[in-house]
Amino acid sequence: MIGTMTTSTGCRMEIAYIDPETYSAVVNHKMRKDILRTLYRMALNGPVSKQEIADELQIDYHQLVYQLNNHLREFWTVKEELKRRGTRMELIAPSKPYVIFISLGKEQRIYVFDPLANLFGPLSKVGVRCDICSNAEAQKCLQFINTGCSCGSASTAAEKAILVANGRKANQRPVDMAIICALRGTPVGQSCAIDIPCNTCTFLRRTIKIV
Numbered sequence: 001m002i003g004t005m006t007t008s009t010g011c012r013m014e015i016a017y018i019d020p021e022t023y024s025a026v027v028n029h030k031m032r033k034d035i036l037r038t039l040y041r042m043a044l045n046g047p048v049s050k051q052e053i054a055d056e057l058q059i060d061y062h063q064l065v066y067q068l069n070n071h072l073r074e075f076w077t078v079k080e081e082l083k084r085r086g087t088r089m090e091l092i093a094p095s096k097p098y099v100i101f102i103s104l105g106k107e108q109r110i111y112v113f114d115p116l117a118n119l120f121g122p123l124s125k126v127g128v129r130c131d132i133c134s135n136a137e138a139q140k141c142l143q144f145i146n147t148g149c150s151c152g153s154a155s156t157a158a159e160k161a162i163l164v165a166n167g168r169k170a171n172q173r174p175v176d177m178a179i180i181c182a183l184r185g186t187p188v189g190q191s192c193a194i195d196i197p198c199n200t201c202t203f204l205r206r207t208i209k210i211v
Helices: 020-027 030-046 050-058 060-072 135-142 157-165 172-190 200-206
Strands: 012-015 076-084 087-094 099-104 110-114 120-121 191-195
Touching: 012 172, 020 030, 020 099, 020 110, 020 120, 030 050, 030 087, 050 087, 050 110, 076 110, 099 172, 099 191, 135 172, 172 191
Parallel strands: 012 099
Antiparallel strands: 012 191, 076 087, 099 110, 110 120
């Protein structure tokens, strides 16, 4: 079962673009969403076997492997191989464990794809993982945003308007600022990364129970 997670390193959140076709192929398929959510959470302590994921989800092993190989291949990687009783067992983990993906739609609509937080859908409806934080907690996290990233620069009026159009308050949460930062870098393929101490991140402490 998924339980308390531990880590000795700082916690990172990266915002990166995902193409609409890939976004739709996962978001509109419950099993694929469940597989990614489970993989991301179980692998916080280290790589896991496909059988462990299948057992956690209570689905057939071959169903899981089919989805992983045919529809989710870009989201996982093999970290280790073990030999047991003459057979080879792969231990896998997310290929981009720190990434919160966003996709863009018509009229500047932003769509969230965050497996760890189990958030899949329009930003205006599903929000971001930081929404469980109080204003004070969010302000504390903002202090740790990497000043070397363009997150540290003030948002323009047009950028703030994009957040408002997507149901957000301008620069309300660290992830909101990171989304704007990532949108700036989308034309040249750049993502945005935020580093926050794990013991400061309310989402990880309260929802994932990381210690």
